[in-house]
Amino acid sequence: MRSRFRSDPRLTVRMTVTLFLLGLLYVAFVVALVLLLKSWVLVVVVAAGLLGAQYWFSDRIALFAMRGRVVEREEYPELHAVVDRLCALADMPKPVVAVSVMEMPNAFATGRNPDNAVVCVTTGLLRRLEPAELEGVLAHELSHVAHKDVAVITVASFLGVIAGLIVRFALYSGLFGGRRDQNTAAVLAAIMGVSITVYALSFLLIRALSRYRELAADRAAALLTGRPSALASALTKVSGDIARIPTRDLRTAQAFNAFYFTPAAGREPGIERIFSTHPPLRQRVEQLARISAELGEAATPGRD
Template sequence: MSRTRFAPDRGLSARMTVTIFLLGLLYVAFMAILIAVGVQAVTVLVIAAGLLLVQYFFSDKIALFAMHGREVSPEEAPELHGIIDRLSAMADMPKPRVAIADSDMPNAFATGRNQKNAVVCVTTGIMRRLDASELEGVLAHEMSHVAHRDVAVMTIASFLGIVAGLMTRFALYTGLGGRRDSNNGPPIGLIIFLVSALVYAVSFLLTRALSRYRELAADRAGALLTQRPSALASALVKVSGDIARIPTSDLRQAQPFNAFYFTPALSGQSVASLFSTHPSLERRLDQLAKISATLGR
């Protein structure tokens, strides 16, 4: 984590390290199995590495394009820039670029591989629903993601899942599914498919667990920076409640971007916590209540 005044989170750092280490072990084992069954994985690795580099270096542009966000000047959004200016000064970090997405979905996100390339984006829906202190709490949460370099870490963590998915397609498209080894053993493609599916499932669960903790860490760091955990809690309640009233079709379109958002777009159906990108609203509010009690507010 770069030096800022955001509260350090050793738990987050430890979880990031452990997750990357476990994913690295999984990657080595995956490659060893593929080599053992005689698969030439160079092409897949080159493609996966290329996708990773594109995602890493252009994550800010990709996210803004996908979510229809546009950068705005201080003249276009003076209040929003004012909050970002204040938070940047409080956190002693470079000011990120500021963007707005024209969407009624009340949400916000931050992206960019480091502080110098970061962008914080809010939707018109969240700006309309929250007051200044609540919006400041949300933006402090998003800027803590930038300070902790969450985007870079999650991009790297997703690499193994990309490789596993590409290997599965490689086996299907090249006809390995029906090809047997020299000893008339099981089809090579079947082995690749099963191993890839297992690797993808494990990497998926590891990255989702890390994603949930980083959201709690961002809540904590943002609340401690502003010293107003109640404002962030109020924003969470408002945003979560209003999202439940968004049309289902709009929610489904937004769900692929849940990992980026301040709070996930859910269609009202229960989602197993094991597969969620975010902790439950109750857990987030409970943490903020404890912080508020500690601060005496």
Template sequence: MLVTMFLLGLVYVVFVTAFFVIAPSWGLIALVIAVVFLLAQYFFSDRLALYAMHGREVSPAEMPELHGVVDRICAMSDTPKPRVAVADTDVPNAFATGRDQRRAVVCVTTGLLRRLDPVELEGVLAHEMSHIAHRDVAVMTIASFLGVCAGLITRFGLEWGLWGGFRQRNGDQNTGLVLLAVIAVSAVAYAVSFLLTRALSRYRELSADRAAALLTGRPSALAGALTKISGEMARIPNRDLRAAEPFNAFFFAPAFTKGFSVSSLFSTHPPLERRLAQLREISGRLSRGA
């Protein structure tokens, strides 16, 4: 994760330096727009995620068993209790969001509650609540800032170019060539930052798995939940999976699961085999320690 964050920082420096040398005024406009988008994501991520997933907060009286599991994890980890929500969908999954522990929310789907036993559910919720404890929403928001900014510049530059910007001249300066240079630099920065951000997301998922396994002392339960959820995904209609796919970055397990391939480089989650291998290793260490 340190190497990934260092490379992201390096891309930031190179991108900002190159872009403001080529076209400082365009860079300032894109910077302002990107800041607005990311501030909205940072401050309202919990509300936006619940609204998009049609989740609703539930009280201890409505879902006593679910709240009981969350209370137990909070007691074990000595952390504040997040808000608890349920999304009415058959896709078995869970997610946590919120910029800090005081404004966090953990949400599970009805499909997940129907399929997991209490021990497996505890492992999944411990994974999600570790994201909250590690401030992963804030980490990933900051990490994705460059990609959002570069993506906006690339898109606006292409649209302007298609509307005649590539043919414009301003005195002795060929505006079209400057625009092409801006698009090229932005596209490269977007592609590199996208890959690095996805790699960081995969590392954060492995870190959350590890934290949950060590906290509960039951890595096998978390492995069982992962295996069960991945298997159940194959039984969910593709229409429902595709509707849930935009939220993969939030989910405990992605809506579409595949083994390792080149496409894994673009995934927000590590391959199932990698996650299970880490849990087996932790289980072995815990057994030897016992």
């Protein structure tokens, strides 16, 4: 079923190209491991099993990691009301609604498709935003669900996760594995080299896709609600408040930056922006200002 969120052909093309390139990289990675380990059954079974687990259980993993819990309408009636209204407006299934007790103001969506999706907000976000701003943030997250880019990012990130785990295992083996012959050491070094290369390439591909998907979600949310200035206000407010949260409190959240409404980072990216999961705040706000001008929206962010 298609939702009323504005389709984005450029996002579709980017997701398709990224998945195609990552697929080629995945095949090359598996072939390299098979040649090095000389056991294609082990490599394929383990890789397929982990990919399936990440795809089917990504929503539970993300909720558990971010200490989110499913909440019923009786607990958070206003939150459910906003989600109900947006889903009716977008003509899409209502996702499971969850809340994470966390000071960091943020939100994320996860799940393999619109029928198996979760939208989670933090208590820090609920305390800070006005109703129109919260609506903009939730519309942004629902756009991710409707465009199925949550599932794409989940699958796309799998390759980097596996490569990273192999690098850690190789390092651990090198440090604690004791004495070994030269052939074993050479194989471990080769596996580590291939894994580092695969991780770096997949990392850059996913970051490039992630930055565009955030712009696409901002645009879709602004057009659905008709209030881009409210979303811009939420972006500015949340980004400013996150910058004031101690870095140590953000470290556990940064691993999930690709899923967040805005990254759990204490400052705007500079030259390292090519490694960022999100475009700069200025770029997002400027896009929303252009949409606001196109819609002829009044300048007041929180207007009704």
